[in-house]
Amino acid sequence: MGSNLSVNYTEVIAMILFVTGFANLLLQKNLIKKIIGFNIMDSSIYLFLAVKGYITGRTVPIVVDNVTSVEAYINPIPAGLVLTGIVVSVSVSALMLSLTIRLYRRYQTLNLDEISTRLKREGM
């Protein structure tokens, strides 16, 4: 175990959330809970990425009183990357939910095991 375990507590929690979301995706039988697990994985990765730009003691990257020295602001680059990611995550969720609606109309169940069994029986 390295020495930074107690200082990096945010990243540790982000990793635990990722594994929780992943276990949801693997083990739950209900499709909607799988989609919620997928969203939890997304959020945890954004948390991990955005905490890389945080520097203690410095403030929000909005220029105040024309102070443009590097030592006054945090790193703005990871925040820009995560901003794009959040909006893409909502469109992925909407797509998955519309696929779920179509699956429900066709098979009248949300249990993924049943759906794949019926697919195998139909010979696909």
Place this chain on the structure above:
Amino acid sequence: MTILQIILLIFLLVCAVSVSITRDLLNAILIYMSFSLIMSIIWVTLESPDLAITEAAVGAGVTSVLFFVTLKKIHAINIEKGTRELKDADINTEEEDGLDEQA
């Protein structure tokens, strides 16, 4: 600030674990909505207000509304005679009387 961050992160973890444990679908979506809200406050403590506004509007707003509308489309929310019963969607739902009442 550190104590506040630690408390919020532990709350996040509790939300994520309880989403997998509940059997009720509506409860799971409400807990996910509060997960998004706490995430938005954590962005503020990490000094990024752009992310906070976007996560609040998108995560606790639009995504949760889409989940609710999906639940309505798959007939997992049932309104009959003043009480509200919620189905676990593992079972095939049969509430044709609920549908007729709304029609």
Place this chain on the structure above:
Amino acid sequence: MSRRKTDEEYSKTRAYRFFKWLKGEKDYTPSETKMDMSLLIPIADASTTVERMQDKQIAKERAYDEHSNRLLKFFNRMYRIVAVMFCIIFGALLIYNVSYLPKVGAVDRPTNNEVPARYIEKGIEETGAVNIVTGMILDYRAFDTFGESNVLFVATITVLILLRINKDRSRLSPVLSEDDPGAGDSIYEPKDDLILQTVAKFLVPIIMVFGIYVILNGHLSPGGGFSGGAVIGAGLILYVNAFGFEKTEEFFTEKTYKWISFGALTTYCLCKAYSFFCGANHLDSHIPLGTPGAILSSGLILILNICVGMVVACTMYTFYVMFRKGDF
């Protein structure tokens, strides 16, 4: 000793029988093996073909049924155990790795190199935006935002394909028709609820004004195109919920959506093509940067914010309407 045997003599040796068995040919001579003579009579009969097909169907169904197939039950149980173990080992590996990463909040991280230094120091004089993050995603890294707007557009089109109810029955189309048993959800139009309508009359103008404020002030304060667009989209969703689809169709139809999306994305593309052209040929783009702190400053960032905000608002509204009603 090394004389070659004749075929008759060879067919009686053990080596011949061994190689024949290896090749898989059946022994049809009952005298050489001890087979039962009655199995040689074939069972082909025309009347039992139907029975055989039914037996085949029953066997196929039973093969995929969990209660009568022990292999399937075993697989399901092993899958769960292996999945839990894999998640635990995966989590332990990740936490072990995280403990070796550089400290959170330290100054001497590898990510704090000369790139953010350039963005912070020269940001306000090269882009004119007071908000460094907005100036970065709409000026230094504008193509990422362009790609992301395209992703939103493509997602909306896909949801349209999947969930749209086609009222025109004369064409063959893969979308749903109204005969589909779940498709007729337009009977679930929102009813006239008094509380909702009174509150919506008060709140919707405030939400719209706040959304427009967040979009226009993207380069001066936290916010920008994405947040403002999501807020406007949420305001439109509240309006549709309170007042019904007929009133909303007076100002937001399919044509509106088409022209807004197309116009916004094309404007973004043309603006950035101009910047790309000027920068690649070392020309001076004659767009005034203005004084930092005013709204009409920072060149093209205001126009780009408005474009992105409109695309995001239309996307959120379209998702909701497709899910709810199936048509604009």
